[in-house]
Every structure is written in structure tokens, then in C-alpha cells.
Amino acid sequence: MDVTVVRGDITTQDVDAVVNAANSRMRGGGGVDGAIHRAGGPAVLEDCVRRFPHGLATGDAGWTTAGNMPAEWVIHVVGPNYNAGQRDRSLLTSCYSRALAVADELGARGVAFPLVSAGIYGWPKDDAIAAAVDTLRGTDTHVEEARLVAFDAATYDAIKAALDG
Ligand code: AR6
DSSP states (O other): EEEEEEOOOOGGSSSSSSEEETTOSSOOOOOHHHHHHHHHHHHHHHHHHHHHHTTTTTTOOOEEOOEEEEEEEEEEOOOGGGGTTTTOOHHHHHHHHHHHHHHHHOOOEEEOOOOOSSSOOOOOHHHHHHHHHHHHHOOOOSSSSEEEEEESSSHHHHHHHHOOO
């Protein structure tokens, strides 16, 4: 699998599946989650309610339709909330490995990822990048491209350095 980086908005990526940094309630929120629900439209929330009546556990992944986005599916993951004291790194790495497992179930070949937990949840950015890159590279999958989508230039540069280093 190729692990790549682009700068941009995850909601416009032309891939099979986009990964959402959701919360365990699975009813939308801010950050990437808000952007994905706005771009996908009400079908995303309807599918969340139908498929995840009791939400989703931290570290786990599950899919819904992508609604109006170019992608076919959203793979929702729930990262640990560092700011709330959830600092078990295996909960963060499992978001990436579980997302790839769900992508394999769906037959998705191109998957776009945000930097899970690195925004509102406050995970230190350099370690969030290392967790993403190491786990994506270390997981067996049929996914051909895992595309990390950086929202700003500094994050793009830091991911690029991690991929090249
Ligand atoms: N495309 C790509 N990256 C983005 C976008 C976008 N449209 N918007 C933000 N980012 P966050 P978390 C970056 O806060 O830390 C929500 O309320 C952002 O700069 O979206 O896992 C959920 O419902 C950062 O680098 O996710 C949860 O309650 C990264 O995406 C909570 O926030 C992740 O930031 C999850 O917090």
C-alpha cells in the first residue's frame, strides 16, 4: 500500500472511502466530523442512527454511506480524547488498523484519512503523525492508497517529513 499526503479538505477527496474522526455518540460534531456531515448531507446521519443506535467504542471503526460526497463510504473511527485524559496510544493506532479492516470488508482501494485525535481531542501532533504513518505502513491490507489529508501547510510539511524520513 502507498501512504501519501495531500493538503486539502477531506470531504472533496476522490477516493472510495473517507475516514471520519467521530465521537462515540456517532451523531456528528465539529472539526472533520462536522465537515463530513455537512458535505455528505442528512443521509450520513440517518445511516449513523440506523447502523449505530448505541454509538461506537473508542478505538473502533464502522461505515456508513458518504451521501453527497465523491467517496462511496465514510469509515467512522473514534479516537481517544487526549484532553479528557484518554492517553492509551493503542486506542489511537487501532483507529487506523480497524479502518483498514473495514475498508477491506467494503473492497475499498483508496482511502483518505484525517489526523485522528489531533484537533479537538488534543493528541500532540507529532505523535499523532507517527501513530498514523507507522500503523498504516505496518498493517496488512488490500487497500492500495492510504491518503493522509492535511488541513493546513504546517501539518502537510510535518506529515511529508515523517513519510520521507
Ligand atoms: N479535512 C481534513 N482535515 C480536517 C478537516 C477537513 N475538512 N477539518 C479539520 N481537519 P478534529 P479529533 C483536521 O478536531 O481531534 C468532533 O467534534 C484538524 O485540523 O476533526 O479526533 C468529533 O465529533 C486536525 O488535524 O478531530 C469529536 O467529538 C484533524 O483534522 C471530536 O471532534 C482532526 O481534528 C474529535 O476530535
